[in-house]
Amino acid sequence: MCSSTISYGLYESKTHHLLSAKGYQGDRIEAFWQQFWSPENVTSVQDVFSLIPSSEIRLLRENSPNNLATLCCKAVRCLVNAHDHAFINCCRLLTRIFFVLLQEDKRPLAKILLTVLCDLLFCPDFTVANETVEYLHSIDSCEYIWEAGVGFATSPPHYPQHDSHRVEILRLLLTCFSEIMYVSPNNTAYQNRWIKHFTSAENRHVLPLFTSLINTIFSYDPIGYGMPYNYLLFLDSREPLVSTALQVLNVCLEKTAERPDDNGDMEVKGFQLFLSFTFSQSLMFCFYRWATLKTFSSTTYLGFIGKRCDQFFSLFCCKFLFYVLKSSNVLDILIPVLYHLNDSRNDRSRIGLVHMGVFILLLLSGERNFGVRLNKPYTRRLPMDISMFTGSHADLLIIVFHKLITTGNHRLQSLFDCLLTIIVNVSPYLKSMSMVAANKLLHLLEAFSTPWFLYGSPNNHHLVFFLLEIFNNIVQYQFDGNYNLVYTLIRKRQVFYQLANLPTDDASIAKALSGRKGLTAKSSIPRSRPDILSPVDSTQISEATPQDxxxxxxxxxxxxxxxxxxxxxxxxxxxxxPQVEKICIDKMLTDENEILKFLQHGTLVGLLPVPHPILIRKYQGNAGTNDWFRTYLWGIIYLKNNDPPIWYDTAVKLFEVQKI
Structure with a gap:
């Protein structure tokens, strides 16, 4: 307590000097500046955040901008020349004050700072193994990659102190990259110059940095030596490094507004290009290990009290998904994604994760190989609150999607089009649907085809079109094995008859809409279309008479x-x-299993209309979706970095921060 009081007094005295004096620009009082990162005054990053309030940083910017600029210059110079603990304290100080600098346009020290920080990430006896090196800028960082894996076979010795130093530097880099937080989401022309330089060829460490980040992330075992709750017994120095490295890697992989090339394609640069060449079976296994962390702990006697990493799904990029599709492990990714969708559907704090999972499945569903692999029998049993069934992975997907749609969470309404689009895309390849899944699809058609819902919004009928397309695809292309669905269609035939005879007169529409008022509050059916596939303009309500x-x-x-x-x-x-009715009367059948046997051996060859072409709706990248992912990613990073609270009480513009 005494040392903390002394430190606070020293910092309070120095910050007051900076606010009141105008003579600290020179080098003649170098000792004054060194006090800010002296090991005697600062021992942790929490000290810096508690001893320098954000209000004083703002006052320093407004009243003494020259002193603030000098402080930053001195800190950067210290990073170039200092050693040992001064390195870390300079990083901590810059992390604390950088939110003020990010709101300015000029960046005279940006490249110098990034160069120094990248050098420090491969500094012997500080962030990598101890070796005698005369000049830091002359080392070959390819020989100092942090972990074995992609492009590096040797596993270097592990020092917790090195991990701690890496975290401090990566946290400062993340703070530099967070300039986007202070840019309005309407600014479509914005490009993050920090990330652009960091991931460009101008940074001589760019490839070793990417390799170090991805190897550190994928080599980390969150369970650890068969002990899923080991973090309750002892501290894990590697976890903070993995978490921070994952955040840095995610923001560096984020798509920015680039001009298309001559062929109309977006040019892939930097980390995105590196990631497209690093896929391997070992990385696939590591991703599966991370994605199934919660599903593993949910099957233990102690239940889930383990750690969870919601950011990991952000690593999915198009090229990675294509690699997944070509491998035999695509279903190993599907199961944890569906598990997280079902588990997160009622959690307001994880709605973004649901959107991310649906987006992943939308990308996968655009490829034929994914639909074909869904026919594999589902034998694994996870603790999900869904109907029991015996069937394929396609049945699991349909049942989970039905749960998402009927859960009653209005925040998921924007995803309904996407969920049905995924089923439409895979439906031509589904060879045998279980009775449970067939009933779920017909239940959705019953709900979506009610007149009060169909007339309630100009776009609600699209959901019915999707469901009818699913049935048409299966009947036309996979009739032989889908007798369960055919039986359900026959049993629920009145739904189709009602759709065919849907009234369109004024009185019927008015009656349906009047009955809708009492049902809307109770219904779990949406009234709006999603916008993740392709943003659509909302219908403008003009002043018109009821008759119009x-x-x-x-x-x-x-x-x-x-x-x-x-x-x-x-x-x-x-x-x-007529055939089913006749056989029931002639043989006095009352058991549906006998009817299923009859349908199983039936055929409609030559009786159906000419098969329609298979239409697959692939995801098309657009600015709206990219903006959503950018906002979601930085929102997660904002929440994860609460100790210390790097961006707390700052003028964030990218998203709205609600204080409780």
């Missing part, structure tokens, strides 16, 4: 009703319903 509104509604309903793809299912019902 009803007339427009009638015209709209008539327009999309004529396009309902009911021909295939209606033809199936026309052929099979």
């Amino acid at each position: 509104a009803n007339l427009n509604e009638i015209v709209t309903v008539q327009s999309w009703k004529q396009k309902l793809p009911l021909q295939t299912v209606m033809r199936l019902l026309q052929v099979l319903v």
Whole structure:
């Protein structure tokens, strides 16, 4: 307590001098500046954040900008020339005051600072193994990669102190990169110059840095020697390094606004380019180990009290997903993604993770190989609150998606189009659907085809179109093995008859909409379309008479009703319903298993309409989606860095910070 009081008094005295005096720009009082990073005054990063309030930093910028500039210059110079503990304290000090500098346009020290920090990340006896090196800028950092793995076979000795120093430097780098937090999301032309320089060829350490980050992340075993709760017994010096390295790697992989090349494609640079060449089976296994961390602990007797890393799914990029698709482990990724979707559906703090998981599955569903592999039987049993079933991974996907749609969480409504699009994309390849999954799909059609819902919004009918397309794809291309679905279609045939006879007159629409008022509050069915596939303009409500509104509604309903793809299912019902009724009467069948056997050996060859072409809706990158991922990523980073609170009480513009 006494030493803390003395430190506070020293810092309070120095900051008051900076605020009041104007004579600290020269070198004649070098000792004054050295007190700010003296080991006697600062022992941890928490000391710096507690002893220098953000309000005093703002006052320093407004009242004594020259002193603030000199302090930064001295700190950077110290990083170049200092040794031992002064390195770390300079990093801590710059981390504390950088939020003020990021709100200015000029960056005279930016490149120097980044160069020094990158050098320090490969400094012998500080962040890497001890070797005698005369000049830091002359070492070959490729020989000092932090961990064995990609491009480096030798596993260097592990020193907790080195991990601690790396964390401090990476935290300062992350603070430098956080300039985006103070830029309005409407600024579409913004490019992060810090990250651009850090990941460019101008940085001679760029490849060793990428390799060190990714090897450190993927080599980390969060369970550790068969002890899933080892962190409760002893401290893990590697975990803070992995967490910070993962944050830095994620922001460096973030897509920025680049001009397309001559072919219209976006140029891949820096870390994104490196990641596209580093895929391997070992990395795939490491990713699976991380993704299944919570699913593993959920199956233990103690339940889940382990650690969780929601940022890990951000590492999925298009090229990585293509590698996953070509491997035999794509289903090993699907299961933990579905688990996290189901587990997070009612957690407000993890809605972003749900969006991320749906986006991953949307990318996967655009490839035929993914749909084919979904037919593999699902034998693993995870503790998920879903209906029990015996079937394939496709059944698991449909059941989890049904749970997401019917859970009643309005924050998931924007994902409904995406969820159904994923099922549409894989439906032509589903060879045998379980009875449970078939009933889930028909339940969704029942809910979405009610008149009050269909008339409630100009875009609600799109969900019905998606479901009808799913049924058409399976009937046309996979009829033989999907007798469970065919039986369910026959049993629920009234839903299709009602759709075919959907009223479009003024009185029926008005009656449906009047009955909707009492159901809206209780219903779990959405009233809006998602915007992750392709942003659409919201319908503008103009001043019009009720008669005009009803007339427009009638015209709209008539327009999309004529396009309902009911021909295939209606033809199936026309052929099979009389046959099923006849066999039930002739053989007095009451057991549905006998009917299923009959349908299993039936055929519709030559009786259905000409098969329609398979339509796969692949994800198309757009600025809106990139902006969402950028905001989500930095929001996670903001929340993760609360000790010390790097960006707390700062003028963040990228997202809204709600203080409780």
